[in-house]
Amino acid sequence: MFIDIHTHNINTKKDIIAIYNMQLNNSQTELYEKNKLSVGIHPWDIENIDIENELSKVEYYSLKKNIIAIGEIGIDRHKKISIETQKRIFIKQLEIAEKQNKPVIIHAVKSYSDIIEIKKKRKSNTTWIIHDYKGNQNISENLLAKNCIMSFGKSLIKSPKIQNIFKELPINSLFLETDNSGLSIYEIYKQAAYIKNISVELLKKRIFQTYLLTFA
Ligand SMILES: [Zn+2]
Numbered sequence: 001m002f003i004d005i006h007t008h009n010i011n012t013k014k015d016i017i018a019i020y021n022m023q024l025n026n027s028q029t030e031l032y033e034k035n036k037l038s039v040g041i042h043p044w045d046i047e048n049i050d051i052e053n054e055l056s057k058v059e060y061y062s063l064k065k066n067i068i069a070i071g072e073i074g075i076d077r078h079k080k081i082s083i084e085t086q087k088r089i090f091i092k093q094l095e096i097a098e099k100q101n102k103p104v105i106i107h108a109v110k111s112y113s114d115i116i117e118i119k120k121k122r123k124s125n126t127t128w129i130i131h132d133y134k135g136n137q138n139i140s141e142n143l144l145a146k147n148c149i150m151s152f153g154k155s156l157i158k159s160p161k162i163q164n165i166f167k168e169l170p171i172n173s174l175f176l177e178t179d180n181s182g183l184s185i186y187e188i189y190k191q192a193a194y195i196k197n198i199s200v201e202l203l204k205k206r207i208f209q210t211y212l213l214t215f216a
Pocket residue numbers: 006007008021072179180
């Protein structure tokens with residue numbers, strides 16, 4: 001089984017388990033009954049919305065069986081949106097995830113130190129999946145010490161720097177994703193296996209084990 005840990009496209013393939021990122025304002029019943037989903041308030045979307053109302057929606061969906069993760073949530077320092085507000089909403093959603101004991105899918109741009117600082121303060125051992133990971137070795141060590149899982153997609157094909165980071169990470173702390181790249185998860189597995197110098201079959205097996213452990 002291929003695992004696509006974060007995608008904005010509905011999966012129709014039988015050999016893929018995908019976590020579709022559901023929009024809070026596009027939450028048809030059919031969608032969340034038929035697919036595995038994540039739901040959350042993206043840091044880009046926190047301006048001009050009724051935060052309390054949106055948070056209560058996240059809370060409502062977090063109870064659903066097929067909402068298997070909360071996300072993407074996080075902190076983006078590239079955007080001109082108050083960091084304090086971003087942190088507050090991020091932490092509120094962490095609390096929701098912790099209450100349901102569901103993993104979170106994290107969007108972090110120029111904010112790995114914020115993320116690590118917050119992770120260190122949390123008492124819960126909810127799994128954090130850092131999507132589209134682009135950190136360095138020091139950041140990786142901090143995240144690994146907190147049992148975070150790093151997820152990779154398009155950059156594995158395009159960026160030699162990311163390829164090196166990926167190569168160094170332990171295989172049981174990795175996921176792969178298509179996000180909104182337009183690539184197939186098959187292509188990403190093929191590239192990931194090539195970088196790790198193992199077969200696609202073995203990579204599939206190992207990532208599937210991580211998936212079972214994370215979403216048990
Ligand atoms: Zn995404």
